[in-house]
Amino acid sequence: MTPGRRHLEPLKEWLIERFIWLCGVSAIFFVFAIFIFVFREGADYFFSGFKAGEFFTSIEWYPTSRTHVRYGALALITGTFSVSFLAMFLAVPFGLGAAVFISEFCPPRLKEGLKIVIELLAAIPSVVWGFIGLTIMNSLIVRLFNAPIGLNMFNGAIILALMSVPIIVSIGEDALKAVPDSYREAAVALGCTRWQMIFRVLLPAARNGLLAAVMLGIGRAVGETMAVLMATGHSIRIPHGVLEPVRTLTATIAAELGEAPVHSDHYQVLFIIGILLFTITFVINITADFIVRGIGRK
Amino acid sequence: MVEQTPKIGVRELRLSYGQHEVLHGISFEILRNEIFGIIGPAQSGKTSLLRAINRTLEFTAGARYSGSITVDGEEVGKVRNVYELRRKIGMVAPLPVGLPLTIYDNVAFAPRMGGIRQKGSIDDIVERCLRQAALWDEVKDRLHTLGTRLSGGQQQRLTIARALSHQPEILCLDEFSIAIDPVTTMRIEEVLKELRQQMTIILVTNLVQQARRLADRTMFLFEGDIIELDRSEVIFSNSPAQQKTYDYVNGIFG
Ligand SMILES: Nc1ncnc2c1ncn2[C@@H]1O[C@H](COP(=O)(O)OP(=O)(O)OP(=O)(O)O)[C@@H](O)[C@H]1O
Ligand SMILES: [Mg+2]
DSSP states (O other): OOHHHHHHHHHHHHHHHHHHHHHHHHHHHHHHHHHHHHHHHHHHHHHTTOOHHHHHHOOOEETTOSSOOEEOOHHHHHHHHHHHHHHHHHHHHHHHHHHHIIIIISOHHHHHHHHHHHHHHHTSOHHHHHHHIIIIIHHHHHHHHOOSOSOSHHHHHHHHHHHHHHHHHHHHHHHHHTSOHHHHHHHHHTTOOHHHHIIIIIHHHTHHHHHHHHHHHHHHHHHOOHHHHHHSBOOOSOOSSTTSOBOOHHHHHHHHTTTSOTTSHHHHHHHHHHHHHHHHHHHHHHHHHHHHHHHHHO | OOOSSOSEEEEEEEEEETTEEEEEEEEEEEOTTOEEEEEOOTTSSHHHHHHHHTTOGGGSTTEEEEEEEEETTEEGGGOSOHHHHHHHEEEEOSSOOOOSSBHHHHHHHHHHHTTOOOHHHHHHHHHHHHHHTTOHHHHTTOTTSBGGGSOHHHHHHHHHHHHHTTOOSEEEEESTTTTSOHHHHHHHHHHHHHHTTTSEEEEEOSOHHHHHHHOSEEEEEETTEEEEEEEHHHHTSSOOSOHHHHHHHTTOOO
16 A cells, blocks of 8 residues: 555545444434424424314314314224234234244245245235235135124234234344354253243344344334225224224324315324324334343343 | 273264264263363364264254264164253353353253252252352352353353253363463362262363373374374373374474
8 A cells, every 4th residue: 555545544434434424313314304394294283273182082083074173083093003902912923933933943945935935925015915905804804703894903903914924024033043053052952952942042042133023013013004094994983892993093194184185284183193103103112122121231 | 890881982983064074983982980081183073073972963954973872871863852861961162152141040041941940959059050160259249140241261161050050970071271261270170070070071172281180081083083092191191002192292293
């Protein structure tokens, strides 16, 4: 290296550092910018006419009524939580189980095949899933459970579960693969069975990655719009059973935003719902973060 | 002599990874309650041999062996309960593998798997094993912190404690003192001399002097063949049977 170029090294280093710093900071900036934009769209109403009490406790959602306008989102909030919860109840055990199978028990050939299939599944657009819910699942549920309508919470939850399982499996499998083989061998050398090794060593060692997999799955479930719009029946009420139709926050925004006059109260409330969704995912992620650190500290 | 069956019998053992043969048909016996030293330069197949004995070799894809390995007269490849076989053998790997658990849980792992539930007895086992591994005094106040936060040498002693925790009949030490300072090594060596009352010890070591100090008999393994196996006094004397042994022991090799 010539002396001249060596002279430039600190400058080059500085430039690279700045550039990386910029990339990191811009990610934060964009998140804030989106938050502020969404909030600004709903801000007028939020500070003047918005009734938080009604929004959170009433199930009356009559945004377009002439005389009786109500913005009670309780049923929508319940809808989002119940569908997502049921979906995770189905998807997490399945997804983690499949991840363990693929990383620990699967013969190498089958493994490659399965991984390709799972990646394909992850790439199916949500409209297609919604269509499956609308047609196949719909008639299946009517026939199997004798339900009056096949478009309901159960249908939506299954579709969401099918959508999140591939994510949970592929991220979960990466997390398990990252556990060094020496852990497995050390545990087995102590005389424990494969199952004991998996439950006592492998899963605890991979816990952060597995939790991330689950969080991404939940994120997908809470944020998913199109598929639930098509599969859940889209009716505003508090469900009393899994076979009742529900409506979610996301589906409400998607269905109504196009028809709400810009800057009307209705329009602004829909943006407040957006903020609520934003907050929900934020809280979930922060909680997960605390869980991870809480376990990791010890 | 009291030993009828040897603790471990190896006959015509050929071991290979894929096409690459690492042990070329070796035969020897390890007696009950002896310290059996194995010396030999890198790549001679020492670690592979230990992994074949406790059957962890089968986790490496493509690794195979032919010939026979018996523990207490029983063929290891055909034992009914491989977990029981592995519990008979305590294994200390050359690079410490602290399981991602607390110090206490690392040592309590095997006893718990073995079905011991009472906290009192597990406490006792943990303390005894950590003392034997010369680690107790350094960690007794932080038993519930992660084992992976210990220094390299401390982690190595933790794996020794762990290997002792299920009261093995055979203790395999694969270059256990690589990361341990000489003073602590000496303390552990003293413990090993006592432990041989209770168990058979296989000591794989690159420190020729360590084998001389501890081993009753020593085997010199070179590129997958046994060059010489004899009482340590002979191996480390001025006139072992093979010139190669003399050269290796005295560091004038190659
Ligand atoms: N997992 C593996 N896959 C393929 N080959 C391996 C594997 N482990 C070991 N070998 C090969 O087997 C031979 C013997 O290795 P081994 O680890 O048994 O030697 P060693 O005597 O323990 O050496 P060292 O003193 O360096 O620990 C080496 O040539 C090595 O490359
Ligand atoms: Mg080795």
